[in-house]
Amino acid sequence: MSRHNEKTLEDVLAILQRHKKPVSAYDVLDEMSVAKKRTLSPPTVYRALAALKDRGQVHRVESLNAYVACRHGRHEQPCIMSICEDCGSVEECIAPDVLRDLASIAAQSGFTPVRHMIEIHGVCASCREGSMAG
Amino acid sequence: MSRHNEKTLEDVLAILQRHKKPVSAYDVLDEMSVAKKRTLSPPTVYRALAALKDRGQVHRVESLNAYVACRHGRHEQPCIMSICEDCGSVEECIAPDVLRDLASIAAQSGFTPVRHMIEIHGVCASCREGSMAG
DNA sequence: TGATTTGCGTAATGCTATAACACATCTCCA
DNA sequence: TGGAGATGTGTTATAGCATTACGCAAATCA
Numbered sequence: 001m002s003r004h005n006e007k008t009l010e011d012v013l014a015i016l017q018r019h020k021k022p023v024s025a026y027d028v029l030d031e032m033s034v035a036k037k038r039t040l041s042p043p044t045v046y047r048a049l050a051a052l053k054d055r056g057q058v059h060r061v062e063s064l065n066a067y068v069a070c071r072h073g074r075h076e077q078p079c080i081m082s083i084c085e086d087c088g089s090v091e092e093c094i095a096p097d098v099l100r101d102l103a104s105i106a107a108q109s110g111f112t113p114v115r116h117m118i119e120i121h122g123v124c125a126s127c128r129e130g131s132m133a134g
Numbered sequence: 135m136s137r138h139n140e141k142t143l144e145d146v147l148a149i150l151q152r153h154k155k156p157v158s159a160y161d162v163l164d165e166m167s168v169a170k171k172r173t174l175s176p177p178t179v180y181r182a183l184a185a186l187k188d189r190g191q192v193h194r195v196e197s198l199n200a201y202v203a204c205r206h207g208r209h210e211q212p213c214i215m216s217i218c219e220d221c222g223s224v225e226e227c228i229a230p231d232v233l234r235d236l237a238s239i240a241a242q243s244g245f246t247p248v249r250h251m252i253e254i255h256g257v258c259a260s261c262r263e264g265s266m267a268g
Numbered sequence: 269t270g271a272t273t274t275g276c277g278t279a280a281t282g283c284t285a286t287a288a289c290a291c292a293t294c295t296c297c298a
Numbered sequence: 299t300g301g302a303g304a305t306g307t308g309t310t311a312t313a314g315c316a317t318t319a320c321g322c323a324a325a326t327c328a
Contacts, residue, residue: 005307026283041309046285062196063251065284065315080236082245095239098232102214102254105229110259111216117197117253120236125244139276160314175278180316199284199315 005048008040012048013057013069021088022066025049061090063119068092078116084124086131091124139182142174146182147191147203155222156200159183195224197253202226212250218258220265225258 015031016023025045032040049067052058057070061081068090072079078099082091099116106113123131149165150157159179166174183201186192191204195215202224206213209228216225233250240247257265 008307024284042285043287044308047307062253080239082240082243082247084245085248091243091245093239093243095235098235098239101229101232101235102252105214105227105232106216106254106256109216109225109227110262111218111225111254111256112262113216113254113256114219115255117251117255118236119196119251120240120245120247121249121251122240122245122247128244128246142276158315160316176316177318178277181276 008038008044008048009051011038012045013052016052016058016067016069019068020090022061022064022068022083022090024066028067059092061119062117063121078118080118080120082120082122082124084127085121086123086127089124142172142178142182143185145172146179147186150186150192150201150203153202154224156195156198156202156217156224158200162201193226195253196251197255212252214252214254216254216256216258218261219255220257220261223258 011032012028015028025042028045028049029040029042032038032045049058049060053060053067056076058067059070059079059081060067061083064083068081070079071092072094077094077096079092079094080098082093084090098118102116102118103113145166146162149162159176162179162183163174163176166172166179183192183194187194187201190209193202193204193213193215194200195202195217198217202215204213205226206228211228211230212233213226213228214232216227218224232252236250236252237247
């Protein structure tokens with residue numbers, strides 16, 4: 001069983017929660033150093049991120065190699081992430097119907113899904129408004 | 135307008151087509167060197183991959199940082215990739231319904247999608263059979 | 269022919285992630 | 299109490315993925 005350093009996990013999660021945008025592992029590392037709380041090394045950060053991910057408190061954004069704190073509280077459902085290419089913000093939403101459809105499509109060829117990744121790049125509402133106004 | 139070295143593009147595409155599994159940019163590089171066709175450098179390979187991607191002949195698998203040749207002929211629709219975690223093979227399929235649903239979900243919060251990424255990790259039919267038999 | 273544009277090839281570097289190992293802590297048992 | 303074994307942490311080093319910067323060559327145009 002995992003018996004992680006809770007302090008590290010809390011610190012890493014706090015950093016992710018302070019950002020709206022996805023944050024890279026090395027950004028976390030840098031913020032830790034600047035805050036002088038502690039100097040961590042990459043494996044420490046990656047282990048913390050992995051533990052937080054296992055608990056459902058953090059999601060990895062595959063298309064950005066970066067991480068975001070979960071905004072939905074803990075959920076077992078995989079989520080759909082909408083990533084704004086303008087401001088970098090990420091919206092999470094859960095759509096059981098889509099996931100069910102995906103699973104059935106995969107199943108048509110005998111494929112058994114284990115984990116899904118759905119990421120949509122585009123422009124968020126406020127950036128769109130901004131560009132239309134300006 | 136892009137006026138790429140077609141020879142390079144063909145060579146890179148040929149390597150991707152020889153593999154069922156996703157191939158990293160550096161794998162391509164290594165195969166080129168071994169075949170002694172030419173010694174390429176990373177930017178050359180990345181540029182070729184980008185050009186092939188623009189043409190719809192290659193897909194990037196975000197969750198693996200790797201690339202596969204498109205099996206569907208050129209298509210404008212984004213595709214759903216089912217990745218077997220056992221044998222590493224990738225199946226592509228196109229599901230307009232799912233994409234439409236995704237777009238409408240995103241639109242509910244005013245988000246305008248530009249590009250989708252749907253990757254499903256799991257176990258393919260033949261690996262599943264194998265594991266059930268053995 | 270010379271000026272300009274465009275893309276290629278190379279060297280160098282940066283970013284992302286993990287392997288390997290030494291050390292600390294906990295557990296179990298005598 | 300203390301020694302053996304298991305488990306996890308922190309650190310060093312390195313592996314793997316990707317891009318920047320820049321000089322050169324080919325095409326385009328005056």
